[in-house]
Amino acid sequence: MSTALAARTVEKETLSFEHVAMPQRRTGECLIRVDAVSLCGTDLHIFQDDYATDLPIVQGHEICGTVVDPDPDADLPAGTRVVVDPLTSCGACPACRTGHANVCPSLSVLGCYGDGGLTEFLSIPSPRLHRVPEGMTSDVAALAEPTSIAMEAVTRAEPRPGDVALVLGCGPIGLLASVALTDLGVTVVAADIDAARAASAQSFGADAAFAVGPRFPDAAQEQTLAELTCGAGPRIIIEATGAPASLQNAIRLIAPAGRIVQVGISSAQASITVKDLTDKEIELFGSRNSRGLIPDALALLGRHPQEAETLITHRFGIEELETAFRTMADRSVPTGKIVIRVSPEGGAAQ
Structure with a gap:
C-alpha cells in the first residue's frame, strides 16, 4: 500500500x-x-x-x-x-x-x-x-486520553477515601471524573443543568445527582449536601463546564480549606471576589491535559x-x-x- x-x-x-x-x-x-x-x-x-x-x-x-x-x-x-x-x-x-x-x-x-x-x-x-489491556475493545481504549484528562483533574484535587466531592457538569469529563473519584473511595454528588445528563451520573458512580435550576442548590439539594458533609460543604469540587456561573457556585459551596479544580474550558470571564477565596482559604487549581496518566486511565477503564x-x-x-x-x-x-x-x-x- x-x-x-x-x-x-x-x-x-x-x-x-x-x-x-x-x-x-x-x-x-x-x-x-x-x-x-x-x-x-x-x-x-x-x-x-x-x-x-x-x-x-x-x-x-x-x-x-x-x-x-x-x-x-x-x-x-x-x-x-x-x-x-x-x-x-x-x-x-x-x-x-x-x-x-x-x-x-x-x-x-x-x-x-x-x-x-x-x-x-x-x-x-x-x-x-x-x-491496551487484553479483552478491552479498541472503542473503549480510545477513551483513555479523555479519561486521563479527568484523572489529572482528580489528581489535582488530592482526594482521600471518605471525602465528599461535587462534580459540576455531567459531560464525558465530568462523568469520567466521577468514576475516578468513586474508584478512590470518594462520595460523589454530580450536577448538570440538563436533568437527564445529571441523572446519568448515577450510572457512573455518583451517590446523588442534582439538576441545576435557577436557584442552585434548592432546599432539597442543600439538605442532601448538608447530610453528606455534616453541614461543611464538599471538600472537593471538580468544575467541568467552563461556565463562569458554575465556578461562582463552586466558590460559594466549597468547604473551608476545600479544593476546587477547574477543568472545564472557556474564554469567558468569571467575576469573583478576592475575599471569597481568603475567608475559607480556598485552594483553586487549574487542570489541563494530563501528566503521563494514559496507563492509569487504561487501568481505570478496565476496572x-x-x-x-x-x-x-x-x-x-x-x-x-x-x-x-x-x-x-x-x-x-x-x-x-x-x-x-x-x-x-x-x-x-x-
Missing part, C-alpha cells in the same frame, strides 16, 4: 477525504494502523473553525491503533494494540523540568495543532504508545468496563465523519462519546 486515506478539515465545516503518502516508520517509532478515534468538544470546535488552530488539519487526538511495523528497540511487536499519547513538549522549559509537560509553552497535540489520527496509518514515537461502554453513544465509520460532527452539534441528540471506526477491524477486542 503506497497511500493512506485521511480525513482533512480544510475549512469551516468542510472535510476532504484524501489519499496521502503512506507514512514511513522512523527510528524510535512504531508504524500503527489507526483503528478507532473518539471525538471530543475540541474536535467539534476545530471542525467549526472556532478554535486556536490553523486549517487545514487532520483531526483526531483520542487514538487507539495496532502496531504494523514495530520499533525493534521497543517491546511492542506487530499486532499489539496501543493507545497514543498525543501530547508533545519541549522537555527543556521550567514547566517540563518540573514535571508539568502538560502546560509546556511549546506544547503540541496531534489532531489539534498538527495532523492527527483521522487517517489510516501513523508513525509514533514508541514511548508515546501504551499497550469499569460497563461505565466505559455506556459513555459511548454513537459509532460511525470514517466516511461518516461529517454526520458524526453534525450529531455532536445537534443539542437535541443525547450524546456521550462518539467513536470513529477508522479501520474495519477497529472496535474488536483481542
Whole structure:
C-alpha cells in the first residue's frame, strides 16, 4: 500500500477525504494502523473553525491503533494494540523540568495543532504508545486520553477515601471524573443543568445527582449536601463546564480549606471576589491535559468496563465523519462519546 486515506478539515465545516503518502516508520517509532478515534468538544470546535488552530488539519487526538511495523528497540511487536499519547513538549522549559509537560509553552497535540489520527496509518514515537489491556475493545481504549484528562483533574484535587466531592457538569469529563473519584473511595454528588445528563451520573458512580435550576442548590439539594458533609460543604469540587456561573457556585459551596479544580474550558470571564477565596482559604487549581496518566486511565477503564461502554453513544465509520460532527452539534441528540471506526477491524477486542 503506497497511500493512506485521511480525513482533512480544510475549512469551516468542510472535510476532504484524501489519499496521502503512506507514512514511513522512523527510528524510535512504531508504524500503527489507526483503528478507532473518539471525538471530543475540541474536535467539534476545530471542525467549526472556532478554535486556536490553523486549517487545514487532520483531526483526531483520542487514538487507539495496532502496531504494523514495530520499533525493534521497543517491546511492542506487530499486532499489539496501543493507545497514543498525543501530547508533545519541549522537555527543556521550567514547566517540563518540573514535571508539568502538560502546560509546556511549546506544547503540541496531534489532531489539534498538527495532523492527527483521522487517517489510516501513523508513525509514533514508541514511548508515546501504551499497550491496551487484553479483552478491552479498541472503542473503549480510545477513551483513555479523555479519561486521563479527568484523572489529572482528580489528581489535582488530592482526594482521600471518605471525602465528599461535587462534580459540576455531567459531560464525558465530568462523568469520567466521577468514576475516578468513586474508584478512590470518594462520595460523589454530580450536577448538570440538563436533568437527564445529571441523572446519568448515577450510572457512573455518583451517590446523588442534582439538576441545576435557577436557584442552585434548592432546599432539597442543600439538605442532601448538608447530610453528606455534616453541614461543611464538599471538600472537593471538580468544575467541568467552563461556565463562569458554575465556578461562582463552586466558590460559594466549597468547604473551608476545600479544593476546587477547574477543568472545564472557556474564554469567558468569571467575576469573583478576592475575599471569597481568603475567608475559607480556598485552594483553586487549574487542570489541563494530563501528566503521563494514559496507563492509569487504561487501568481505570478496565476496572469499569460497563461505565466505559455506556459513555459511548454513537459509532460511525470514517466516511461518516461529517454526520458524526453534525450529531455532536445537534443539542437535541443525547450524546456521550462518539467513536470513529477508522479501520474495519477497529472496535474488536483481542
